[in-house]
Amino acid sequence: MRTGVWLIGARGSVAVTSMVGALAIRAGLTGPAGCVLETPALRDRIRPGIGDLVFGGHDITTVPLDKKAAQLAEAGVVPAALARAVQGELLALDQHVRPLPAAATQAETAQAIGADLHSFRRHHSLDRVVVVNVSSTEPLPPPHPAHAHLDALGPALTGPDPVLPPSSLAAYAALLAGCPYVDFTPSTGARMPALDALARAQGLPYAGHDGKTGETLVKSVLAPMFAQRNLTVRTWSGVNLLGGGDGANLARPGANAAKAASKQRVLSETLGYAPQGETRIDYLEDLGDFKTAWDLVTFEGFLGTGMRMEFTWHGCDSALAAPLILDLTRLTAAAHHAGRTGPLTELAFFFKDPLGEVPHGLADQWRSLCDLVTALTPGTTP
Amino acid sequence: MRTGVWLIGARGSVAVTSMVGALAIRAGLTGPAGCVLETPALRDRIRPGIGDLVFGGHDITTVPLDKKAAQLAEAGVVPAALARAVQGELLALDQHVRPLPAAATQAETAQAIGADLHSFRRHHSLDRVVVVNVSSTEPLPPPHPAHAHLDALGPALTGPDPVLPPSSLAAYAALLAGCPYVDFTPSTGARMPALDALARAQGLPYAGHDGKTGETLVKSVLAPMFAQRNLTVRTWSGVNLLGGGDGANLARPGANAAKAASKQRVLSETLGYAPQGETRIDYLEDLGDFKTAWDLVTFEGFLGTGMRMEFTWHGCDSALAAPLILDLTRLTAAAHHAGRTGPLTELAFFFKDPLGEVPHGLADQWRSLCDLVTALTPGTTP
Amino acid sequence: MRTGVWLIGARGSVAVTSMVGALAIRAGLTGPAGCVLETPALRDRIRPGIGDLVFGGHDITTVPLDKKAAQLAEAGVVPAALARAVQGELLALDQHVRPLPAAATQAETAQAIGADLHSFRRHHSLDRVVVVNVSSTEPLPPPHPAHAHLDALGPALTGPDPVLPPSSLAAYAALLAGCPYVDFTPSTGARMPALDALARAQGLPYAGHDGKTGETLVKSVLAPMFAQRNLTVRTWSGVNLLGGGDGANLARPGANAAKAASKQRVLSETLGYAPQGETRIDYLEDLGDFKTAWDLVTFEGFLGTGMRMEFTWHGCDSALAAPLILDLTRLTAAAHHAGRTGPLTELAFFFKDPLGEVPHGLADQWRSLCDLVTALTPGTTP
Amino acid sequence: MRTGVWLIGARGSVAVTSMVGALAIRAGLTGPAGCVLETPALRDRIRPGIGDLVFGGHDITTVPLDKKAAQLAEAGVVPAALARAVQGELLALDQHVRPLPAAATQAETAQAIGADLHSFRRHHSLDRVVVVNVSSTEPLPPPHPAHAHLDALGPALTGPDPVLPPSSLAAYAALLAGCPYVDFTPSTGARMPALDALARAQGLPYAGHDGKTGETLVKSVLAPMFAQRNLTVRTWSGVNLLGGGDGANLARPGANAAKAASKQRVLSETLGYAPQGETRIDYLEDLGDFKTAWDLVTFEGFLGTGMRMEFTWHGCDSALAAPLILDLTRLTAAAHHAGRTGPLTELAFFFKDPLGEVPHGLADQWRSLCDLVTALTPGTTP
Ligand SMILES: NC(=O)c1ccc[n+]([C@@H]2O[C@H](COP(=O)([O-])OP(=O)(O)OC[C@H]3O[C@@H](n4cnc5c(N)ncnc54)[C@H](O)[C@@H]3O)[C@@H](O)[C@H]2O)c1
Ligand SMILES: NC(=O)c1ccc[n+]([C@@H]2O[C@H](COP(=O)([O-])OP(=O)(O)OC[C@H]3O[C@@H](n4cnc5c(N)ncnc54)[C@H](O)[C@@H]3O)[C@@H](O)[C@H]2O)c1
Ligand SMILES: NC(=O)c1ccc[n+]([C@@H]2O[C@H](COP(=O)([O-])OP(=O)(O)OC[C@H]3O[C@@H](n4cnc5c(N)ncnc54)[C@H](O)[C@@H]3O)[C@@H](O)[C@H]2O)c1
Ligand SMILES: NC(=O)c1ccc[n+]([C@@H]2O[C@H](COP(=O)([O-])OP(=O)(O)OC[C@H]3O[C@@H](n4cnc5c(N)ncnc54)[C@H](O)[C@@H]3O)[C@@H](O)[C@H]2O)c1
Ligand code: NA
Ligand code: NA
The missing domain is CATH 3.30.360.10 (Dihydrodipicolinate Reductase; domain 2)
Structure with missing residues (x-):
C-alpha cells in the first residue's frame, strides 16, 4: 500500500524534519519516538507503515532539502549524523518538490496543482496521495459567497480575483484530484461548506486543524x-x-x-x-x-x-510536529482506503482546533483515536 | 439515608476542614467546590448527599474543634467568616469526638473503638457509619504472621504486644463493628490479607490508600x-x-x-x-x-x-483533601448499601496508591468512577 | 521634625496601605518590614522618623479610607486585625483627604492645590510637606512648548486648555507652594525643564520615577x-x-x-x-x-x-510599594532640610526609571543611597 | 609573561573545556565570553593574557584529551567544530598531562609532583606555574594534628599512612615547588594552618574554594x-x-x-x-x-x-566554570608577580566558599575584584 505524502510547504521545518525522520527510521538508524501509531497500544495496526510513505510537495522557496536539513541539524532539531546519513536520499527527493503553481486564475492554478499530484502518483505508482498542508499560517481570508456553495465555487474561481486563500485552494485542488487533504496549520484549508461538499462528492476524507504539539x-x-x-x-x-x-x-x-x-x-x-x-x-x-x-x-x-x-x-516544535505528519498521513490513507468520507473527527487527538463537535480533553480524544484504529484495522470487528 | 462519618484523626486539619465545609455547604453559605460528586457529570446521583452526613471521630489530642477551625482560618485554609458562622455547630460536634481508646490488649482496644461506633450510630439513629482514617501517617509496621490469616489475628490481638499498627487496628475494629473503612493516608489500614478476609466475611467494602491531592x-x-x-x-x-x-x-x-x-x-x-x-x-x-x-x-x-x-x-493540602473525604464517605456508604464487599477498586481516582490492579492514569480512573456511580445510582441500568 | 505626606491619589491602594502601616508601626502593632531606612545598615539615621509623618492628600474618588482599608484586608494586602486596630485614626485622617481641585484654568487649579497644602501645613503645624504622587498612571501628554520654559509656563496655564498632565500640575502646584515633590508613578510629574527650573528657583528637591517593586x-x-x-x-x-x-x-x-x-x-x-x-x-x-x-x-x-x-x-504590589513611600518621604524631607535642590538622583534605588545619568544596577544604587544617608545624617562627616 | 596552568584533574570536563576554549580563543575562532577579565570594565588590565597560558596537569584517568573533547562536543558543552579545530593542539598537550604520582609515602609523592612541575616549567620556559585543582570533590578528611603545624607536617608525611587528602597534598607539593595554588573544588586544598604557613613562608598566594557557577x-x-x-x-x-x-x-x-x-x-x-x-x-x-x-x-x-x-x-556547569579557570590563573599569576602572599581574599567573586572574612554579596565581591585588578595593574595608582 504505497502512499504518497504531498506536503504543501515541503521545504519548511516540519516538512523536512518529517522527511529526514521517515528516511532515518526506514534505514533503521533511529526509532519511531513521537509517532503515535508506534506506541505499544497502536503498533502494527495501520497500513501504510512508515516505510510505505513516499514524499513530494510544493513550496514557494527553492532552498534545497539537504541544505534545510543541515540548518535543522545546526539548530539541534535533527541530529547532524542523521541529516548526513540521509543526504543522498533527500537530494533525490528534492526533484519531487515543485514550485507552487501560479496561473492567471485560481481555477487554472488548481488544475496545475492537480497535474503535479497526478504525475507524482503515476511516477511512483502510488495507491493514493494524501495532501498535507504544513505551509506558513495565513491570515483569515475575507468572506466570499462562493465559500458556501460548491456550485458557485467552480465558476467563481475562473475570475481574475482570488476567491480562496492558498490553503483552501490547495484543498480544492487536492480533492478535485482525488486526494484526501489534511491541514496541520490553523489556516482555513477545507473548512468551508463548498469544500466539505466537494470532499463528500468525491468520496474523500479530510482532517485538521492546527497540530497540537505543546x-x-x-x-x-x-x-x-x-x-x-x-x-x-x-x-x-x-x-x-x-x-x-x-x-x-x-x-x-x-x-x-x-x-x-x-x-x-x-x-x-x-x-x-x-x-x-x-x-x-x-x-x-x-x-x-x-x-x-x-x-x-x-x-x-x-x-x-x-x-x-x-x-x-x-x-522543539518541528520535532514534535514531524512524527504526527507521519501518523496523520497513515491514518488518513487508511480511512480513505476504508471508504471514509468527510471530516475525520476522530483525529481530534492531533489538533488544537479539531473538526466537528468533539471532545477537547486529550483522554477522550485518545479513546476516539483508538476506536478509529480498531475500526480501520483489517480483520478486527470493531 | 443518614450516614455517619467517623474520622480517625478527627481534630486534624483535613478532618476539621471537611467538617467546617460540610456545615457551611449545608447552611448554604458556600458551594461544593472541590467535591467530585458535585461536578455537572455526577451531581445528584449518589445518596447520601452532603446534607445527610453526621460527623464524629477519634483523636489523641484534645484541641477543641472550634479552636482548630480558628487556626485553620488564621492560616488561610478556611475563610474566617465561615469558621465563625459554624462555630456553634462545631462545638456541638466536639462531644462526638472521643479520645482514642487505649486498653491493655489490642483486642480490648478494638472492642472499645467498636463500642464508640455503636453508641455514635445509636445516638444519631444512623443508617450506617463509614470509618475514615485521616490521622497522622504512621511508619511501616514490622511484619507479623497474623497479618496473613484472619483466624490467627483474633487470638494474636489478645496478647500484651501490639500486633497491628493503629490504622489497621482501627480498620479491624470498624469492620468488626459492621462499618466500611476508608484509608485516606498511606498507612497500612485494611491492606493485609486478614483484614480483607474480615471485610468479605462481614459483607463490607473498604477503600484506600493515600489521597491524591497535588x-x-x-x-x-x-x-x-x-x-x-x-x-x-x-x-x-x-x-x-x-x-x-x-x-x-x-x-x-x-x-x-x-x-x-x-x-x-x-x-x-x-x-x-x-x-x-x-x-x-x-x-x-x-x-x-x-x-x-x-x-x-x-x-x-x-x-x-x-x-x-x-x-x-x-x-492548600487540607482544602484539596477535605471535599474528597465527603465524596469518599458518600461513595463508600452507597456501595455498602448496594451490597458491595471487599476493596472498592473503582475509587482509584481518589488515591495515590489505589487498591487492586487498576489503571493509574486519571482519565481511566475517572471513567471507572463514572461507571461506579452509574452502577450505584438507583433506577439506572448500568 | 513633623513632616506632612501629601498623597496625590490618597484613597488608592498604595496610599492607604502606607497610612495603615505607618499608624500600625507607630502604635507598636507591627514592625517596619519592607522599610529600607529600617534595615540594620540605615536604621536611626534619617529624621523625620516614621512616627513624625502626618498624612493628607487629594483624590478624585470619595471612598472612605477605612472602607478602602477593609477592602485591602479582604484582599490579603493588610492583616484584618491591623486594619481594624487603626480604623479610628483612619477616620480622623479622612477629613484631610480632599477632593482634587478643578478650576476653570490650570493656574487656578494649581492655586487651589497650593491652598490645600498651606492649610494642611498650618493645621498640623508641620515643618514641611512632601507631596507624593501615587495616583493612577496617566498616558504620555501631548508636547507643549511651555514645558521647556518656566517663563512660558505660568502664562500658558492661564488659558482655557490644559497644558500640563495632572501629575505635572500637581508638581507645579507643590513646588510653587514650597513643597518637595516625589513621583512614584511613571507619569510625567516634574520631568520637564520648566518644572526643574521651578524646583531650583524655589530651592526644592524632587524625586522619581516609577517605584521599583517587583x-x-x-x-x-x-x-x-x-x-x-x-x-x-x-x-x-x-x-x-x-x-x-x-x-x-x-x-x-x-x-x-x-x-x-x-x-x-x-x-x-x-x-x-x-x-x-x-x-x-x-x-x-x-x-x-x-x-x-x-x-x-x-x-x-x-x-x-x-x-x-x-x-x-x-x-503584593501595594505591600511592596507602601513602605517605600515612607522611606521616600523621609529622605526627601531630610534632603530638603539639608538644602538639596533639583533632582535627587541618589534615590535611583527606589525607581524603575530614575532621574539623571545614574547606575541602573541595584548594588550601585544601594551604595549611592547609603552615601546620601551618610551625607544627610546630622553630626557625621560624609 | 608565559604562565603555566597545571590542572589537577586535567582530563576532566572543566579542565578540558578550559583548554579547548583557550586554544580556540587564541586561534581567533571564538570570543572570550564568560571570561570575567574580558568584560569591558576589566579588559586588557591583567598580564598574563589568555594567549600567555600554557597547559599541563595530572590526572588518574588516561582518556586522551581529544577524546574527552569529542565527548564534550557530543554532549553540547563545546561546539563540535571548535573541538575539531583544536584537535591537533590538544594531542600535543596530551603529553603534558601526566599520571598522578603515587609513591610509598606522601612526602615522596609530593616530591614527585614537584618534579613534574619543575620539568613542566623548564620545558616551556615559563615564568611561573599556577596549580589549579579541578579534580573530583573529595570527602572531608579525618582530622590530624599535623594539619595545624607546618613543623609537624613534614615529618608526618614521611610515615606510611596518609595524612593529607589528595587536594591538600597537591597544595603542599605546589607550594613547596614555588607554585601558587588555586582550589576550584570544595575539597580541603590549602585550607589548613600548616599550608597557610607554608604559603607565607614560600612567599606564595593561594585561592579558593569551590567555583561559584550557578x-x-x-x-x-x-x-x-x-x-x-x-x-x-x-x-x-x-x-x-x-x-x-x-x-x-x-x-x-x-x-x-x-x-x-x-x-x-x-x-x-x-x-x-x-x-x-x-x-x-x-x-x-x-x-x-x-x-x-x-x-x-x-x-x-x-x-x-x-x-x-x-x-x-x-x-552548563563546565561552560560556566572553564572561563573562570582562565581568569583565576591570570589573577593568581599577577598577584604572585606583584608579591602577594597568603589567601587572595579579593577573589571571593569566583567562589561559593571564599577564603577569609569577606562579603558574600556578589556586588561587594565585584568591587573587591575591581580593586584588586587596579592594584595589580602595572602603572596605575590604586
Ligand atoms: N511545528 C509545530 O509544532 C506546529 C504545530 C501546529 C501547526 N504548525 C504549523 O505548521 C506550519 C509549518 O510550520 P514550520 O515550522 O514548518 O514553518 P516554516 O516556516 O519552517 O515552513 C513553512 C514553509 O511553507 C512555505 N510556504 C509558505 N507559503 C506557502 C504557500 N502558499 N504554498 C506552499 N508553501 C508555502 C514556506 O516557504 C516554508 O518553506 C505552520 O503553519 C505552523 O503554524 C506547526
Ligand atoms: N491533606 C492532604 O492533601 C493529604 C493527602 C493524602 C494523605 N493525607 C493524609 O491525611 C492525614 C491527615 O493529614 P492532616 O494534614 O489532617 O494531618 P494533621 O497532622 O493535621 O492531623 C492528624 C490528626 O491525627 C491525629 N492522630 C495522630 N495519631 C492518631 C491516632 N493513632 N489515632 C487517632 N488520631 C491520631 C493527630 O492528633 C491529628 O489531630 C495524614 O496521614 C496525611 O498524610 C493528606
Ligand atoms: N504598587 C506598586 O508596586 C507600584 C509600583 C510602581 C508604581 N506604582 C504606581 O503607583 C500608582 C498607584 O498605584 P495603586 O495600586 O495605589 O493604584 P490605585 O488605582 O489603587 O490608586 C490610584 C488612586 O489615584 C486616584 N486618582 C486617579 N486620578 C487621580 C488624579 N488625577 N488626582 C488624584 N487622584 C487620582 C484614584 O482615584 C485612586 O484612588 C499607580 O500609578 C502605579 O502605577 C505602583
Ligand atoms: N563545573 C562547575 O561548575 C564547578 C563548580 C564548582 C566546583 N566544581 C568542581 O570542579 C571539579 C571538577 O569538575 P568536573 O565537572 O570537571 O568533574 P569531572 O569528574 O569531569 O573531572 C574530574 C577529574 O578529576 C580526576 N581526578 C579524580 N581524582 C583525582 C586525583 N586525586 N588527582 C588528579 N585527578 C583526579 C578525574 O579522573 C577526572 O578526570 C569538581 O570537584 C567539581 O565539584 C565544578
Ligand atoms: Na516556575
Ligand atoms: Na518555572
Whole structure:
C-alpha cells in the first residue's frame, strides 16, 4: 500500500524534519519516538507503515532539502549524523518538490496543482496521495459567497480575483484530484461548506486543524483534571516565546490572533466556562525552533481557597510536529482506503482546533483515536 | 439515608476542614467546590448527599474543634467568616469526638473503638457509619504472621504486644463493628490479607490508600500524555515543600519514605518503565498548610531530540483533601448499601496508591468512577 | 521634625496601605518590614522618623479610607486585625483627604492645590510637606512648548486648555507652594525643564520615577550579574499578570506602553546592549493586588554554549510599594532640610526609571543611597 | 609573561573545556565570553593574557584529551567544530598531562609532583606555574594534628599512612615547588594552618574554594536584594539536578554534604540570619553536563504580607566554570608577580566558599575584584 505524502510547504521545518525522520527510521538508524501509531497500544495496526510513505510537495522557496536539513541539524532539531546519513536520499527527493503553481486564475492554478499530484502518483505508482498542508499560517481570508456553495465555487474561481486563500485552494485542488487533504496549520484549508461538499462528492476524507504539539497539548490534559476535581479555574494565562520560520510568521498580527484564539478554545470546551486570561505569542528570533511556553493557572478549591499552578514547556516544535505528519498521513490513507468520507473527527487527538463537535480533553480524544484504529484495522470487528 | 462519618484523626486539619465545609455547604453559605460528586457529570446521583452526613471521630489530642477551625482560618485554609458562622455547630460536634481508646490488649482496644461506633450510630439513629482514617501517617509496621490469616489475628490481638499498627487496628475494629473503612493516608489500614478476609466475611467494602491531592494528581494526567504521544520520559524529579501537621510528621524518615515511593509509582504504571529521578519531601514549618511542589520532566522526541517541562503546584493540602473525604464517605456508604464487599477498586481516582490492579492514569480512573456511580445510582441500568 | 505626606491619589491602594502601616508601626502593632531606612545598615539615621509623618492628600474618588482599608484586608494586602486596630485614626485622617481641585484654568487649579497644602501645613503645624504622587498612571501628554520654559509656563496655564498632565500640575502646584515633590508613578510629574527650573528657583528637591517593586527590582540585580560574568544575554522576555486598580488602569494601551518601556530600560543600561524580548503587562481582574511576573532569560557562555534562567515573582504590589513611600518621604524631607535642590538622583534605588545619568544596577544604587544617608545624617562627616 | 596552568584533574570536563576554549580563543575562532577579565570594565588590565597560558596537569584517568573533547562536543558543552579545530593542539598537550604520582609515602609523592612541575616549567620556559585543582570533590578528611603545624607536617608525611587528602597534598607539593595554588573544588586544598604557613613562608598566594557557577551565583545577588529592601526571607529551598562526572561524584553522601552546606552559607552571611530550608543535590545521569537548579524563596513584606519567588537555572556547569579557570590563573599569576602572599581574599567573586572574612554579596565581591585588578595593574595608582 504505497502512499504518497504531498506536503504543501515541503521545504519548511516540519516538512523536512518529517522527511529526514521517515528516511532515518526506514534505514533503521533511529526509532519511531513521537509517532503515535508506534506506541505499544497502536503498533502494527495501520497500513501504510512508515516505510510505505513516499514524499513530494510544493513550496514557494527553492532552498534545497539537504541544505534545510543541515540548518535543522545546526539548530539541534535533527541530529547532524542523521541529516548526513540521509543526504543522498533527500537530494533525490528534492526533484519531487515543485514550485507552487501560479496561473492567471485560481481555477487554472488548481488544475496545475492537480497535474503535479497526478504525475507524482503515476511516477511512483502510488495507491493514493494524501495532501498535507504544513505551509506558513495565513491570515483569515475575507468572506466570499462562493465559500458556501460548491456550485458557485467552480465558476467563481475562473475570475481574475482570488476567491480562496492558498490553503483552501490547495484543498480544492487536492480533492478535485482525488486526494484526501489534511491541514496541520490553523489556516482555513477545507473548512468551508463548498469544500466539505466537494470532499463528500468525491468520496474523500479530510482532517485538521492546527497540530497540537505543546502548550495546548498540556492544557488538554490539565483542564479536564481541574474539571473532574470540581476545582474552578479563575485565570489561565500563557505566553509562547518562539523563533523559527513559524514564529516569524506568527509575529504578524493576523496569523497570531488566529492561533491564539485556537489555543484558548480547549479551556472553554473542557471546563464548561472561559476563565480570565489570554495566550500570547511572541517572536524571539534567537530561540530558533525551540519554543518556551509558560502558563499560570489560578484556581479555587473547597470553600473558595485560592491556589495556583504554573508550568513551563520547552519543546522543539518541528520535532514534535514531524512524527504526527507521519501518523496523520497513515491514518488518513487508511480511512480513505476504508471508504471514509468527510471530516475525520476522530483525529481530534492531533489538533488544537479539531473538526466537528468533539471532545477537547486529550483522554477522550485518545479513546476516539483508538476506536478509529480498531475500526480501520483489517480483520478486527470493531 | 443518614450516614455517619467517623474520622480517625478527627481534630486534624483535613478532618476539621471537611467538617467546617460540610456545615457551611449545608447552611448554604458556600458551594461544593472541590467535591467530585458535585461536578455537572455526577451531581445528584449518589445518596447520601452532603446534607445527610453526621460527623464524629477519634483523636489523641484534645484541641477543641472550634479552636482548630480558628487556626485553620488564621492560616488561610478556611475563610474566617465561615469558621465563625459554624462555630456553634462545631462545638456541638466536639462531644462526638472521643479520645482514642487505649486498653491493655489490642483486642480490648478494638472492642472499645467498636463500642464508640455503636453508641455514635445509636445516638444519631444512623443508617450506617463509614470509618475514615485521616490521622497522622504512621511508619511501616514490622511484619507479623497474623497479618496473613484472619483466624490467627483474633487470638494474636489478645496478647500484651501490639500486633497491628493503629490504622489497621482501627480498620479491624470498624469492620468488626459492621462499618466500611476508608484509608485516606498511606498507612497500612485494611491492606493485609486478614483484614480483607474480615471485610468479605462481614459483607463490607473498604477503600484506600493515600489521597491524591497535588503533585501526583498532576502526574496522573501528564504521564499518560507522554505515553500516548510516544515521547520517552528520561527523567522525572520532584520536590515537595510542605509545612503543617502532616508535613511535620512526614519529615520523620519512615513516613517520608513510604509517601515518596507511592508518589513515583504512577510513573512506572502509566509509562510502562521507570524514568530516572526521585520525589523528595521536605518539611518547612513556615509554609503551613500550603504546599509547593516542583517537578522537572526531561523527555525525548522524534529522532532523539531532548525537551523538557517543569511545573510548580502551589496548593492548600487540607482544602484539596477535605471535599474528597465527603465524596469518599458518600461513595463508600452507597456501595455498602448496594451490597458491595471487599476493596472498592473503582475509587482509584481518589488515591495515590489505589487498591487492586487498576489503571493509574486519571482519565481511566475517572471513567471507572463514572461507571461506579452509574452502577450505584438507583433506577439506572448500568 | 513633623513632616506632612501629601498623597496625590490618597484613597488608592498604595496610599492607604502606607497610612495603615505607618499608624500600625507607630502604635507598636507591627514592625517596619519592607522599610529600607529600617534595615540594620540605615536604621536611626534619617529624621523625620516614621512616627513624625502626618498624612493628607487629594483624590478624585470619595471612598472612605477605612472602607478602602477593609477592602485591602479582604484582599490579603493588610492583616484584618491591623486594619481594624487603626480604623479610628483612619477616620480622623479622612477629613484631610480632599477632593482634587478643578478650576476653570490650570493656574487656578494649581492655586487651589497650593491652598490645600498651606492649610494642611498650618493645621498640623508641620515643618514641611512632601507631596507624593501615587495616583493612577496617566498616558504620555501631548508636547507643549511651555514645558521647556518656566517663563512660558505660568502664562500658558492661564488659558482655557490644559497644558500640563495632572501629575505635572500637581508638581507645579507643590513646588510653587514650597513643597518637595516625589513621583512614584511613571507619569510625567516634574520631568520637564520648566518644572526643574521651578524646583531650583524655589530651592526644592524632587524625586522619581516609577517605584521599583517587583520584576524590575529582580532585573536590576540579575542583569549586572550576567554583565560581570561576561555572559551575553540573548533574550529577556517577561510577562506581568496583575489585577487591582493599577492593573485595570495599565490595561489601557497608553499607560501600559509607558510602563513596559521603563521596565526594559534597566537591561540596556546595565548590560550595555538591548537583548531581544519584551515585557508584557496583562490585566487579570481576579489576581487582585497580587501580581505574578514571569521572566525568561536565555544567555550564552563560554564558546557560545546556550543556557537559560527563568523566574517567577509573586508579590503584593501595594505591600511592596507602601513602605517605600515612607522611606521616600523621609529622605526627601531630610534632603530638603539639608538644602538639596533639583533632582535627587541618589534615590535611583527606589525607581524603575530614575532621574539623571545614574547606575541602573541595584548594588550601585544601594551604595549611592547609603552615601546620601551618610551625607544627610546630622553630626557625621560624609 | 608565559604562565603555566597545571590542572589537577586535567582530563576532566572543566579542565578540558578550559583548554579547548583557550586554544580556540587564541586561534581567533571564538570570543572570550564568560571570561570575567574580558568584560569591558576589566579588559586588557591583567598580564598574563589568555594567549600567555600554557597547559599541563595530572590526572588518574588516561582518556586522551581529544577524546574527552569529542565527548564534550557530543554532549553540547563545546561546539563540535571548535573541538575539531583544536584537535591537533590538544594531542600535543596530551603529553603534558601526566599520571598522578603515587609513591610509598606522601612526602615522596609530593616530591614527585614537584618534579613534574619543575620539568613542566623548564620545558616551556615559563615564568611561573599556577596549580589549579579541578579534580573530583573529595570527602572531608579525618582530622590530624599535623594539619595545624607546618613543623609537624613534614615529618608526618614521611610515615606510611596518609595524612593529607589528595587536594591538600597537591597544595603542599605546589607550594613547596614555588607554585601558587588555586582550589576550584570544595575539597580541603590549602585550607589548613600548616599550608597557610607554608604559603607565607614560600612567599606564595593561594585561592579558593569551590567555583561559584550557578545557583549560588544567583543567590549571591538575590539575597542582598532582599536584605537591602528589608524583606524578611522566611524559607529558601533549592534542588540541584545534575549529571556528568561531577554529579556522579557528588551523589556520594560525603561529598554531597560538603557542597550543600557551602551552598547555603551565602544566605546567612548576606541576610544576617538563616532562613528555613535546605539545598538538595540529586544525581540524574541523563542530564549530562547540564544542570537544572530550582529555588523557592518565601518572604515577608510590609505588615507581614507573605510573598514568594522561584527561579530555575539551566546551565552548563563546565561552560560556566572553564572561563573562570582562565581568569583565576591570570589573577593568581599577577598577584604572585606583584608579591602577594597568603589567601587572595579579593577573589571571593569566583567562589561559593571564599577564603577569609569577606562579603558574600556578589556586588561587594565585584568591587573587591575591581580593586584588586587596579592594584595589580602595572602603572596605575590604586
Ligand atoms: N511545528 C509545530 O509544532 C506546529 C504545530 C501546529 C501547526 N504548525 C504549523 O505548521 C506550519 C509549518 O510550520 P514550520 O515550522 O514548518 O514553518 P516554516 O516556516 O519552517 O515552513 C513553512 C514553509 O511553507 C512555505 N510556504 C509558505 N507559503 C506557502 C504557500 N502558499 N504554498 C506552499 N508553501 C508555502 C514556506 O516557504 C516554508 O518553506 C505552520 O503553519 C505552523 O503554524 C506547526
Ligand atoms: N491533606 C492532604 O492533601 C493529604 C493527602 C493524602 C494523605 N493525607 C493524609 O491525611 C492525614 C491527615 O493529614 P492532616 O494534614 O489532617 O494531618 P494533621 O497532622 O493535621 O492531623 C492528624 C490528626 O491525627 C491525629 N492522630 C495522630 N495519631 C492518631 C491516632 N493513632 N489515632 C487517632 N488520631 C491520631 C493527630 O492528633 C491529628 O489531630 C495524614 O496521614 C496525611 O498524610 C493528606
Ligand atoms: N504598587 C506598586 O508596586 C507600584 C509600583 C510602581 C508604581 N506604582 C504606581 O503607583 C500608582 C498607584 O498605584 P495603586 O495600586 O495605589 O493604584 P490605585 O488605582 O489603587 O490608586 C490610584 C488612586 O489615584 C486616584 N486618582 C486617579 N486620578 C487621580 C488624579 N488625577 N488626582 C488624584 N487622584 C487620582 C484614584 O482615584 C485612586 O484612588 C499607580 O500609578 C502605579 O502605577 C505602583
Ligand atoms: N563545573 C562547575 O561548575 C564547578 C563548580 C564548582 C566546583 N566544581 C568542581 O570542579 C571539579 C571538577 O569538575 P568536573 O565537572 O570537571 O568533574 P569531572 O569528574 O569531569 O573531572 C574530574 C577529574 O578529576 C580526576 N581526578 C579524580 N581524582 C583525582 C586525583 N586525586 N588527582 C588528579 N585527578 C583526579 C578525574 O579522573 C577526572 O578526570 C569538581 O570537584 C567539581 O565539584 C565544578
Ligand atoms: Na516556575
Ligand atoms: Na518555572
